[in-house]
Amino acid sequence: MKQIFVRPDRCMACKGCETACAVQHSADKTLFSAVLQSPPPMKRLFVEAAEGIRMPVICRHCEDAPCLRACISGCLYRDDHGFVRRRKERCIGCWTCIMLCPFGVITRDREKHIAVKCDRCHRLDVPACVNACPTRALVMAEPEEVAADRRQKAVRAESGG
Amino acid sequence: MNYIIIGGGIAGITAAKAVRRRDAQAEITMISAEKTCPYYRPLIPLLIEKGDADVTYAEDPISEYKINLLQDRVVRVALQERDVVLASGKRPGFDKLLIATGSRPVIPGIEGISGPGIYTLRTVDDALRINAAVQGVKKAAVIGGGFVGIKAALALIRRGIEVIIIEQLGQILSRRLDARGAEIVSEALARRGIKIMTGSPVSRITHDSGRITVRLESGSTTEAGLVVVAAGVRPDIEAFRDSGIKTGRGILVGETLETNVPGIYAAGDVVEFRDLLTGRPCVSGLWSNAEEMGRIAGSNMAGDRIKFEGFLPVMNAADIAGIPLVSAGIIEPVEEGHETVTDDRPGRYRRLVFRGDRLEGALFIGDVRNAGIYVNLIKNRIPLGGLKEKAASGDLQYVHFIKTPQPGRLAV
Ligand SMILES: Cc1cc2nc3c(=O)[nH]c(=O)nc-3n(C[C@H](O)[C@H](O)[C@H](O)COP(=O)(O)OP(=O)(O)OC[C@H]3O[C@@H](n4cnc5c(N)ncnc54)[C@H](O)[C@@H]3O)c2cc1C
Numbered sequence: 407m408k409q410i411f412v413r414p415d416r417c418m419a420c421k422g423c424e425t426a427c428a429v430q431h432s433a434d435k436t437l438f439s440a441v442l443q444s445p446p447p448m449k450r451l452f453v454e455a456a457e458g459i460r461m462p463v464i465c466r467h468c469e470d471a472p473c474l475r476a477c478i479s480g481c482l483y484r485d486d487h488g489f490v491r492r493r494k495e496r497c498i499g500c501w502t503c504i505m506l507c508p509f510g511v512i513t514r515d516r517e518k519h520i521a522v523k524c525d526r527c528h529r530l531d532v533p534a535c536v537n538a539c540p541t542r543a544l545v546m547a548e549p550e551e552v553a554a555d556r557r558q559k560a561v562r563a564e565s566g567g
Numbered sequence: 568m569n570y571i572i573i574g575g576g577i578a579g580i581t582a583a584k585a586v587r588r589r590d591a592q593a594e595i596t597m598i599s600a601e602k603t604c605p606y607y608r609p610l611i612p613l614l615i616e617k618g619d620a621d622v623t624y625a626e627d628p629i630s631e632y633k634i635n636l637l638q639d640r641v642v643r644v645a646l647q648e649r650d651v652v653l654a655s656g657k658r659p660g661f662d663k664l665l666i667a668t669g670s671r672p673v674i675p676g677i678e679g680i681s682g683p684g685i686y687t688l689r690t691v692d693d694a695l696r697i698n699a700a701v702q703g704v705k706k707a708a709v710i711g712g713g714f715v716g717i718k719a720a721l722a723l724i725r726r727g728i729e730v731i732i733i734e735q736l737g738q739i740l741s742r743r744l745d746a747r748g749a750e751i752v753s754e755a756l757a758r759r760g761i762k763i764m765t766g767s768p769v770s771r772i773t774h775d776s777g778r779i780t781v782r783l784e785s786g787s788t789t790e791a792g793l794v795v796v797a798a799g800v801r802p803d804i805e806a807f808r809d810s811g812i813k814t815g816r817g818i819l820v821g822e823t824l825e826t827n828v829p830g831i832y833a834a835g836d837v838v839e840f841r842d843l844l845t846g847r848p849c850v851s852g853l854w855s856n857a858e859e860m861g862r863i864a865g866s867n868m869a870g871d872r873i874k875f876e877g878f879l880p881v882m883n884a885a886d887i888a889g890i891p892l893v894s895a896g897i898i899e900p901v902e903e904g905h906e907t908v909t910d911d912r913p914g915r916y917r918r919l920v921f922r923g924d925r926l927e928g929a930l931f932i933g934d935v936r937n938a939g940i941y942v943n944l945i946k947n948r949i950p951l952g953g954l955k956e957k958a959a960s961g962d963l964q965y966v967h968f969i970k971t972p973q974p975g976r977l978a979v
Contacts, residue, residue, distance in 0.1 A: 414969065454966035463965045472939075475862075476855035478609040480625050493625060498610065498886075504935050505884035505893045506855065508943035509965045513936060514891060 407488065408546040410526075410536055414461035416543035417453070423462050424449045426538030430527055445517050450524040451535055452511065462535065462544060465490070465511045465524035473503035473512060473523070481521070489526040497521055568593050570868060571651055571661040572634075573641045573806075575599035576608060577854055578835025578861035579667035580628050585865025587632040593869070595633065596659055598651070600640040603691040605629070609854060614694035615701070615722035622691065641668075644810045646828060663830050663868045666807065666818050667861065670800035670836040670852060675710075679772035684779050685794045688719050697795065701726045704792035708732075708781050710769055712739030716797030717752075717887060720761050723795075730761050731789055733781065735768035743881055743894040745918055747911065748932055755888035764789075802837040802850055815839045817850050822874045824864040832868055834860035841877040843946065844896060844927050849880045856882070879946060881928075884935070893938040896920065896928035896945040908959045917961050924950045926958060937964060 425437070432440035432447035440447050451464045467490045468474075474482040474490050481496035482503060497520035504512045504521065512523045527533040536544045547555075570586050572579045575597050583595050597604075606622045613620035629636050640654040650660040672687035674680060686697050697719070701707075707723045709716045712734030720730045732739065738749035739756075753763050767785035772794070774780075781789045802817030813819040813827040817839030824832050824840075835857035842849045851857065856878040863873045882895045897905070897920050905927065910917040919941070920928030925948055929941040940963050944951070957963050 452964075454964045456964070456966045456969070459966060459969055461966060461969065475858050478607060478854050480607050483625070496625070498613075499891075500609070500886060501884040501891050501893065501935050501938075502855065505882070505895070505938050505942050507939035510937040510940045512939070519886075
């Protein structure tokens with residue numbers, strides 16, 4: 407199955423992915439109404455920058471997901487596609503998932519008092535963030551393609567190319 | 568292979584799933600002393616507010632993982648016969664056994680602490696009993712200012728009765744909060760109308776036709792129609808004391824979570840094992856640790872050799888009276904050699920405890936964004952290297968752990 411991969415060297419920190427994510431998770435899913443929505447819709451990924459690097463940090467839907475494993479209320483579950491999703495009505499806002507996510511990609515919806523996380527735009531073929539990225543810093547790829555890409559790069563690096 | 572799992576809490580359920588994933592043919596029998604099984608124990612305060620709140624699993628693991636569930640109580644393990652003796656008199660035999668009996672409330676040795684109107688909060692039945700008892704009560708006293716006591720208090724105040732928390736130490740949530748943190752949380756509880764009395768232990772409880780009087784050593788007294796004793800928990804090792812299975816405060820295990828008896832494992836609250844940071848033996852009392860131990864014990868029972876390194880006895884997330892908080896590791900160091908950084912702003916308090924190149928404690932109150940990055944550093948004892956200053960500033964993000972990317976490379 408295709409997964410989202412991040413290519414930090416291409417990221418311009420334009421935050422188009424953040425906006426697209428918030429819009430996708432807004433009531434009407436249009437930029438116009440998302441801007442007017444109060445409270446504003448929440449993004450599920452975060453463009454972060456440090457010295458020499460910029461990149462969107464996304465939920466990995468980890469195979470061994472600490473958030474899912476430790477959920478004390480039965481809210482988080484893995485859907486048929488393998489995505490870690492919420493049964494929203496079960497979230498009690500205990501923040502255990504936030505405590506255990508090593509990527510920092512789960513946040514609080516203060517209004518609804520529930521945890522918010524990436525649902526991988528499970529209804530879309532291509533997630534909104536990937537679709538919005540103008541530099542293709544976010545791409546969909548099979549994990550095997552990435553492994554092959556890495557091998558290729560490694561060979562090129564070794565042979566000085 | 569015949570597996571018996573004693574206890575259907577999160578440790579027992581997770582272990583059963585792990586066994587089933589590795590062994591499709593396994594006979595898995597779970598013995599649960601509780602009639603409601605399995606359920607999300609941390610949700611039971613909801614039952615105090617609303618007797619019919621749903622605390623059960625959305626997808627029933629008992630049928631999904633083909634577990635034979637027996638509602639019964641194990642009274643003894645017979646090592647020679649390799650079977651367990653049940654209260655009903657049945658004696659199912661096992662090849663592999665898991666002790667996942669969890670913990671039970673500590674009842675301090677105080678005169679008058681048992682009797683009508685006095686409850687603990689550990690099980691669905693406990694919560695339902697409290698739910699029923701609130702009717703007609705004007706005031707409740709909660710003995711113990713830990714998380715369970717506070718959650719009981721918050722549930723009771725929502726039922727519209729007066730609530731007072733009595734904590735013998737100088738602050739609530741000791742070990743999990745420092746004095747400033749306790750002050751912030753106490754203020755939030757006070758805003759919800761909960762009274763808190765700290766600094767004096769209960770000396771005696773007297774009963775007078777339904778009216779309960781809690782007397783403190785300081786001399787003050789509190790009258791209540793209902794008392795919840797929430798003075799902590801201890802491993803439930805009753806049935807194993809003289810069995811030949813080694814016990815201390817809890818069931819003693821090695822790194823694979825096997826006890827001294829081959830084929831017999833333990834997981835969850837019942838276990839006594841080492842504190843990840845101090846290396847000293849301790850008990851956990853936490854859901855996430857029980858889940859992890861259950862998974863490792865179950866896998867190992869079915870043939871794996873996964874090692875368990877230990878746990879953090881403090882690793883809590885909560886929302887108390889509208890204030891989110893995360894507390895992990897060592898918050899108030901008692902040993903030398905720790906550096907502490909605090910950051911106290913309106914609406915946000917942080918305390919970070921370092922030892923050399925490692926983070927050993929983190930307290931986030933009011934704003935828990937990225938708390939997981941910090942907890943991960945503590946739990947996995949990751950050397951900070953050049954990131955210590957960044958960590959101390961409280962602004963650490965995931966990106967700080969990424970090395971400068973090579974051009975064209977796909978990073979995950
Ligand atoms: C109100 C409340 C809120 C909590 N909130 C949190 C939280 O937010 N975060 C957190 O990390 N932890 C929380 N906890 C703690 C958490 O629930 C426990 O750490 C966890 O349930 C431990 O799981 P376990 O499987 O080890 O044991 P348990 O859940 O205690 O399950 C053990 C089971 O074994 C059964 N049993 C015992 N002896 C026998 C016997 N001889 N024969 C048969 N069955 C037996 C018991 O009846 C019980 O059903 C909370 C606890 C309570 C009470």
